[in-house]
Amino acid sequence: MQAQEAARADFGFADIDWSKPWFAQFAARGERWQQGALTSYAALLAEMNADAGETRQVTGRGQRLAFIAQDDLPPGAAYEAHIASTGCVPTRHNLHDFFNGSMWFAFPRIKAALNARQSAAIDVLGVGPTRGGVRDTLTLFDENALLFACADPALSAALRGFDWQTLMVAHRDAWGTRCEVRCFGHALLEKLIAPFKACTGHAWIVDVPSEYFEWDAAARDAWLDESVSTTLLNTVDLTSRMFAPLPVLGIPGWCAENESPAFYDDTSVFRTGRRSR
Known part of the structure; x- marks a missing residue:
């Protein structure tokens, strides 16, 4: 099963065409990350964390940005609240999280603002079956x-x-x-x-x-x-x-x-x- 999942992930990463206008704006960093992702999950996280260390980007509450494996998210922890309080972004070896990580560098203040608003809403309302209007919009x-x-x-x-x-x-x-x-x-x-x-x-x-x-x-x-x-x-x-x-x-x-x-x-x-x- 793990081999099948890795094959599907690799196929997705290999399929990114950086010449397309919607991807071209992220190509400089993205091509390097892509090679890491095609090598291994650990290599992708290493590339992401190398950039995070160099840029000194922060999350919604001023914590230094870092990327961790999805399995390192503590049981029961809310994703956005964890990012805000620790700076650590749980990241899977897939395209969805690859592009999510990219945005922390392309538009770091927007990502931090979204995280700040999401975590603040969680502080007030907790994590329930629905997010509420503001969190849905975010x-x-x-x-x-x-x-x-x-x-x-x-x-x-x-x-x-x-x-x-x-x-x-x-x-x-x-x-x-x-x-x-x-x-x-x-x-x-x-x-x-x-x-x-x-x-x-x-x-x-x-x-x-x-x-x-x-x-x-x-x-x-x-x-x-x-x-x-x-x-x-x-x-x-x-x-x-x-x-x-x-x-x-x-x-x-x-x-x-x-x-x-x-x-x-x-x-x-x-x-x-x-x-x-």
């Missing part, structure tokens, strides 16, 4: 969020209004100059190993200054990390209504097929949504 962000950075309110309005023709056809040239997307959700990244047309992320709209698009990728990510983490920490009533659905393969430049305007005529994917209600 989990949705952690698992499936896209960061939609936008300097043009008309484009943000088009996304919120499910106006795909305006956002992705009429203003296609705005992508990269007035708006762009960064993947964040680790479950979403896992799904994008084998992308399909209906694969949809939850876009978190971030208003950015126009000069944002003159910065390099590292500066943009740092700005997003600071801005979004501040919002997550300071917004009391987080709800799922704060997201806008965004079919990932509809993003201009992310799929060859979407060069044709007819790609967006598929109403089973590019729905009218709340606009029509």
Whole structure:
């Protein structure tokens, strides 16, 4: 059974195509981690912990980040509470946790903010059969969020209004100059190993200054990390209504097929949504 599980995990890691736009932003570290994951579980944890030691990243309550085997999570311990109190992230040898670990380096402040809010909610409510509205929203962000950075309110309005023709056809040239997307959700990244047309992320709209698009990728990510983490920490009533659905393969430049305007005529994917209600 263990050999079968290892084979499945190895197949998944080998299947990461770092040339894809949703993975390319993480390729510099990811390719090294990938080789570790293909070698062994221990080698993956060693690569992750080497980076954690070098960056001195912290979790939601200021504890130094580290990665431990899933079996080292104490029985009965709540995952988020354990990370907050010890800094140790229980990690399995699979794609889901591989991408989760990646986000601690790509957007460290956002991950720490999510962990701080989740652990604080657990302190108040404990771990029950349901998470509650705020924890559900935090989990949705952690698992499936896209960061939609936008300097043009008309484009943000088009996304919120499910106006795909305006956002992705009429203003296609705005992508990269007035708006762009960064993947964040680790479950979403896992799904994008084998992308399909209906694969949809939850876009978190971030208003950015126009000069944002003159910065390099590292500066943009740092700005997003600071801005979004501040919002997550300071917004009391987080709800799922704060997201806008965004079919990932509809993003201009992310799929060859979407060069044709007819790609967006598929109403089973590019729905009218709340606009029509």
